[in-house]
Amino acid sequence: MILNAIAAKLKSRSKHDFRGRHFEAALIVQAVSWYLRYPLSYRAIDEHGAPVDFLLSARRDLDAAKRFFRKMLDDQPLLVPDQIGTNAAAPYPPAIVATRKAGLLARTPVHYVTKHLQQGIESDHFRLKKNMSRNGGFRSFHTARRTIQGFGFAGAWTVREQNQLRAHCFGLSAANKA
Numbered sequence: 001m002i003l004n005a006i007a008a009k010l011k012s013r014s015k016h017d018f019r020g021r022h023f024e025a026a027l028i029v030q031a032v033s034w035y036l037r038y039p040l041s042y043r044a045i046d047e048h049g050a051p052v053d054f055l056l057s058a059r060r061d062l063d064a065a066k067r068f069f070r071k072m073l074d075d076q077p078l079l080v081p082d083q084i085g086t087n088a089a090a091p092y093p094p095a096i097v098a099t100r101k102a103g104l105l106a107r108t109p110v111h112y113v114t115k116h117l118q119q120g121i122e123s124d125h126f127r128l129k130k131n132m133s134r135n136g137g138f139r140s141f142h143t144a145r146r147t148i149q150g151f152g153f154a155g156a157w158t159v160r161e162q163n164q165l166r167a168h169c170f171g172l173s174a175a176n177k178a
Contacts, residue, residue, distance in 0.1 A: 042068040052076055065095035073104040083110045 042064070043054040053072040057064035073080060086092045092111070099105055167173060 044068075044072050046079065052079055060089055060091065062091040062094055062098075065089075065091040066098050069095055069099040070102070070104065073099065080104075080106060081109050083112065085112050085114050088113050 042057065044052040046052055053068075053075055055064070055068040055071055057067070084092075084096060096105075096109070096111055100108055
């Protein structure tokens with residue numbers, strides 16, 4: 001009952017947020033409610049807005065920021081940034097210095113602080129966070145991490161490509177043929 005009300009609110013207020021992508025309404029509601037419940041997620045994008053890596057954390061502190069930079073640069077060593085844009089959270093500058101001292105950054109990148117509307121990473125979901133009240137969501141970080149990975153995997157594809165994959169994997173005819 002509550003899930004249907006939230007899904008209706010999502011459909012009416014954020015029609016353009018998921019344009020060209022097809023997700024079940026319940027999955028969108030779960031992911032957004034998780035973001036509202038645990039807003040401390042670190043995500044990295046490249047200069048084109050494509051996601052590079054993410055980390056879920058229960059706290060926004062120096063250890064979590066260091067862990068995120070270490071995870072991102074260990075997983076993607078060729079994507080060492082020249083510029084790092086963050087919000088105004090205090091742990092970022094010391095974490096960048098610590099990452100530089102650890103040898104993961106070849107040189108000190110330019111660190112700039114921007115408002116969330118100017119960052120591609122925040123502007124992809126700020127409309128949903130603004131319009132929804134806090135309510136229940138995922139029960140564990142593991143479930144949330146797996147779902148967010150699914151969003152990242154399926155979100156890069158158009159609806160047609162998702163239908164073709166679904167048809168191929170399950171032996172079904174492709175839905176919504178044009």
